[in-house]
Amino acid sequence: MTKKVTIGSYIKFSDSCKRDGLANYSEQGRFWDVHRSQADDVQKIYNQELEFQRLAQRIGNCSGILRFSQIDDDETGKKKLKLRLQEAHFCRVRHCPVCQWRRSLMWQARFYSALPAIIKEYPKARFLFLTLTVKNCHIEDLSDTLRIMNSGWQRLKDRKEFKSVLGWIRSTEVTKGKDGSAHPHFHILLMVPPSWFTHSYVKKSRWAELWAYCARLDYSPVVDIRTVKNCVPEASSGLTEGLKAAVAETLKYSVKPSDMIEGNNWFLQMTKQVHRKRFIASGGVLKNILRESQETNEDLIFADNLNEISDRSRIAFNWRQSEKCYRRFEQGDII
Ligand SMILES: [Zn+2]
Structure with missing residues (x-):
């Protein structure tokens, strides 16, 4: 299960995008278009307030040009070409929709790459998906509410009921209530021994x-x-469809891009309230596999691309703001 993005209503492709757009070359292309389009909207909101203009500027320079390698599709064994991102500049602003998406993919990739060794050590481990919520709070009380939730979590994981948990990953998500309130909640993936159930x-x-x-x-x-x-485990990786879905849900975006864009004041206040707050934590045998503090531009490039690739040929696309799409360009094109 990957993040659902409403495509149709958000983007109407121009004819040139239909012809040369990234979406024509890759299934991921439409995700790039949507996220970069949302980044334009977030940039506009940040630009409204002096204290956020630096963030707006950085988002404006995010992922303007994407360079991919074209490689054979190993999964199907066919000659169909697949794109692998090779070069891009990311702004790494926390609420940049593009970077948030890449970060989510990076965390998922890190989890998946660490999983085989963990499953080898605990072959019978099972996973649970826990969601903890509190009542919606006023957006200006979000920081205090998150502090209360974090203290609550610290006490919870010290409880005897938590003793047999082998490892856990916890993420924080904040959604916007219909009345303009904030709904912070925790998504937690718990790894337990089979004896948990008995x-x-x-x-x-x-x-x-x-x-x-x-x-x-x-x-x-x-x-x-x-x-x-x-469900059916994938050979050697220990991954199952069910686990993939739970991991994707745990390690998805922390704030829905649609919530960012719908309410300017809510989003600006939310940005202030969560400043320097950690939204990912882990413990037990899953501790440190996500390494939240270490994130480079390269991490966001290779987020969905852990395998070694052969550099067959390069293909470049650049963001056309007015057309809301990444469109192919050749060397020498005036952008
Ligand atoms: Zn960015």
Whole structure:
């Protein structure tokens, strides 16, 4: 399960984009177009306030030119060409829609590359997907609410009910309430031994009690817990469709681009409220596999491209703001 992006309503391709657009060359092309288009919108919002103009400038310079290699498609064994990103400059602004997307892919790729060794050591491990929420808060109280949730999490993971958890990854997502409030919540992937289900099982109502107690909430919070279904494992990687979906959900964007763009003031206030707050944490045997603090331009390039590639031929595209698409250009073209 990859991130769903509303394509149709957002982008109407010009004829030249239909002919030479990146979407013509790669299935990922439409994701590039949508995210870069959303980045233009975020840039405009940041430009409205003096203190954010530096961020706007950086986003304006993000991923303007993309250079790809064309390679044979190994998965199908056919001669069909596939694009692999080779060069791009990323602004790495936290809420840049392009960089947020690449970061999510990078985290997923890091998780997937670490997984075989972990599964080798714990071949019978199972995964659970836990969601912890609190009541919506005023956007200006978001920072305090996140602090309360973080303290709650610290207490929760020290509980005896958590003792047999082998490892965990926790991400924070903030969505926008219809009334302009903020809805912060945690997505947590828990890795447990098979004995969890017979000896340590914690049912949903108990998770709600524990979360209320640990976060000092005076109401019963909405929580969700589900077992990640073991579907067909992919050879040697230990990955299953169910686990892939849970990982994608845990390590997706922290703020929906549509929420960023819909409410300018909400987005600007949210940016201030989450400044320097960590949105990814991990522990146990999954600790450090995401290495949040270390992120380079190269990490965002190779986010979905961990394999060695052969450099057959280069193909370049640049962002056409007015056309809302990446379009192919040749050396010597005036951009
Ligand atoms: Zn960016």
